[in-house]
Amino acid sequence: MIGLNLGPGHGSEVSATSAILLYSQKTGGVIYGTVHPVSQPSDGDRAAIGPGRPIDRTALLSCLGELSANAAPKAEFLPETVLAVSQSAVTWWCRPGLRRVFFDCRELGKRTAIVPHPGLVFHAATNGFSVFALQRDGRPTPDSVLQEPPYFNTWDAGKICIGSAQVPRRIDIQSIAGWESGFFESAFTHPNHGGKRVNHPKGEFAFWKAMLDGEYPAEFPKDFLIPMKATLADLIRGKLGD
Incomplete structure (x- = not known):
């Protein structure tokens, strides 16, 4: 089956029902088009494009009209924590506060504790x-x-190694809680290769041992944070790392 999850604003997976083929000259410019039905077999075989017929103006305008109507975003309430929404991404802010973390690594063992976190931006x-x-x-x-x-479990440029974490299939405002849970409720197992994540004199294992031991019970020690050469605007515009 040829299927697609359209993400924000669309509630279910859709499947292909027809295809438009455009024919161009070698020098460029579309000169002809055909529309074809798409068969969706139920036995797991690949979908097949059927015989075509010439596109007429009425059918083409009707198709474009339906696409325009269905692509129009539906109004929805935006929580204060939402920072940006597009067809391909949702960016939000998580307030600083106390949350539980889980560790499962040779250096720290299997440990869990409620520790303070700084304000976070998820994307x-x-x-x-x-x-x-x-x-x-x-x-x-x-x-x-x-x-x-x-x-x-993070790479450079903030990328999260999802691993076996359970995260939503959809990317929309309603799925924010699921994405956060997938991050915080999975075990941190190792520092990923790349740049430093914390500016602790004895390294990341010593830092997280101190956190788990309760040396910073009320507020995250922001002096250990390392600034990046990027702003929130860079992230939203897709320019992080440029």
Whole structure:
């Protein structure tokens, strides 16, 4: 079956019902088009494109009209924590506070504790899931400088190694809680290769041992955060790492 999950604003998977083929000259420019039915077999075989017929103006305008109507975003309430929404990504802010973390690694063992976290920016997109820390506690602005995420299981540019974590299939506002749960409720197992995540004099294992031992019970020690050469605006515009 040829299927597609359209993400934000669309509730279920859709399947292909017809295809349009366009014919062009070698020098460029479309000169002819045909429309074809698409068969969706129930036995698991591949979908097949059937015989075509010439596209007429009425059918083409009708198709474009339906696409326009269905692509129009439906109005929905935006929580204060939502920072940006597009067809391919949702970006939101997580307030600083106490949350439980889980560790399962040779250096720290299997441990869990409720520890303070800085303000965080999460970005769930079709090309990956990422997280960034913030120096300030309030809602970030486009000029806010992103900080390295002080967590294990993260790559450079904030990318999260999802591994076996259970995360939503959809990328929309309603799925934000599921994406956060997938991050916080999975075990941190190792620091990924790349740059430093925390500026602790004895390294990331010593930092997280201190956190798990309760040396910072009330507020995340922001002096250990490492600023990135990127702002929230860079993230939203897809320019992080450029």
